[in-house]
Amino acid sequence: MATSLDGPLVGTELADHSSMLTGGDGPGSPPRGRAAACSPGRSLGRQPRCWASQPAGPRDDDVPANGAGCRGPSDPRGGWSGPSAATSPRGSPVRDHGPVDERYRGFPDGFFARDDASPDERFYAPTRLVTHLDQAAIEAVGVLYAELGLTGAVLDLCSSWVSHFRVPPARLVALGMNAAELERNAQAASWLIHDLNAEPQLPFATGSFDGATCCVSVDYLVRPVEVFDEIARVLRPGAAFVCTFSNRCFPTKAIHGWLAADDDGHLGVVREYFHHSEGWGTVVAERRTPPGHPGDPLYAVWARRELPTGSPT
Numbered sequence: 001m002a003t004s005l006d007g008p009l010v011g012t013e014l015a016d017h018s019s020m021l022t023g024g025d026g027p028g029s030p031p032r033g034r035a036a037a038c039s040p041g042r043s044l045g046r047q048p049r050c051w052a053s054q055p056a057g058p059r060d061d062d063v064p065a066n067g068a069g070c071r072g073p074s075d076p077r078g079g080w081s082g083p084s085a086a087t088s089p090r091g092s093p094v095r096d097h098g099p100v101d102e103r104y105r106g107f108p109d110g111f112f113a114r115d116d117a118s119p120d121e122r123f124y125a126p127t128r129l130v131t132h133l134d135q136a137a138i139e140a141v142g143v144l145y146a147e148l149g150l151t152g153a154v155l156d157l158c159s160s161w162v163s164h165f166r167v168p169p170a171r172l173v174a175l176g177m178n179a180a181e182l183e184r185n186a187q188a189a190s191w192l193i194h195d196l197n198a199e200p201q202l203p204f205a206t207g208s209f210d211g212a213t214c215c216v217s218v219d220y221l222v223r224p225v226e227v228f229d230e231i232a233r234v235l236r237p238g239a240a241f242v243c244t245f246s247n248r249c250f251p252t253k254a255i256h257g258w259l260a261a262d263d264d265g266h267l268g269v270v271r272e273y274f275h276h277s278e279g280w281g282t283v284v285a286e287r288r289t290p291p292g293h294p295g296d297p298l299y300a301v302w303a304r305r306e307l308p309t310g311s312p313t
């Protein structure tokens with residue numbers, strides 16, 4: 001049974017800010033002006049889609065695809081409420097533990113606040129053996145991982161019981177918040193519990209991974225610049241880090257800046273994380289499912305760990 005969580009929607013005050021970070025233009029970027037279901041700032045009458053708990057195996061695709069709302073706590077299948085169930089007053093956003101680094105200066109106030117600022121271990125304590133993407137989007141994740149050559153030692157951040165590789169890398173390390181989910185991850189050689197919001201530093205040696213992934217979870221990071229710094233540190237030069245996401249989220253745990261942005265804005269936000277952190281080469285932001293794709297859209301932003309100065313490219 002999932003927990004029931006509620007809290008304020010602070011999307012309106014961020015609606016204008018999201019455009020500051022829109023930067024996903026380029027080949028493969030989604031068309032502008034298309035409000036994502038997880039974008040209350042752009043479309044305040046709608047509610048974001050949210051994850052819901054289901055028994056092992058099936059995906060959570062019974063959440064209305066039209067963004068018509070998330071299940072409330074009374075739902076027998078244990079969904080939890082979206083922003084419509086807000087109980088805290090607007091104008092008193094919860095302060096998350098978070099950005100103090102100068103490099104966050106470019107982000108609007110409140111960008112990294114969340115409706116539920118309680119420790120993440122509480123929210124992620126219930127085991128959710130669900131998939132958060134439909135099969136076509138999962139396949140698109142695997143295709144991209146193969147394209148980027150994610151083999152060898154790979155770190156899957158914000159991981160659970162599935163990691164979406166077509167062929168598992170030689171040594172996959174799954175990092176997440178729920179032991180029961182992680183220990184069922186058949187592709188992982190090892191796993192660990194590590195709260196990236198409480199402790200952005202990674203417990204791994206410099207240059208110890210050949211790739212890193214973060215699937216449908218970058219929107220939960222309240223200190224992404226430090227986390228991205230750390231990912232760059234643990235990657236060997238030339239290794240890729242890729243964030244993939246769709247248009248769904250746990251709205252109470254997603255940062256307000258994400259909730260206020262549309263799909264295009266999300267590409268821009270993650271691009272900014274790479275630009276504000278250290279050690280990355282060219283950043284690529286793409287829509288990976290074709291325009292008009294009937295299922296879950298898949299977006300990806302990635303970059304490779306910079307080569308040392310003077311190395312042959």
Ligand SMILES: C[S@@+](CC[C@H](N)C(=O)[O-])C[C@H]1O[C@@H](n2cnc3c(N)ncnc32)[C@H](O)[C@@H]1O
Pocket residue numbers: 051120124130131132157158159160161162163175176177178194195196197198214215216217220
């Ligand atoms: C929507 S699920 C995605 C799981 C998995 N990556 C997938 O593709 O199905 C979000 C995941 O982020 C992880 N997560 C959330 N907050 C986290 C944090 N502060 N530190 C580390 N992992 C976190 C949770 O454990 C959860 O597994």
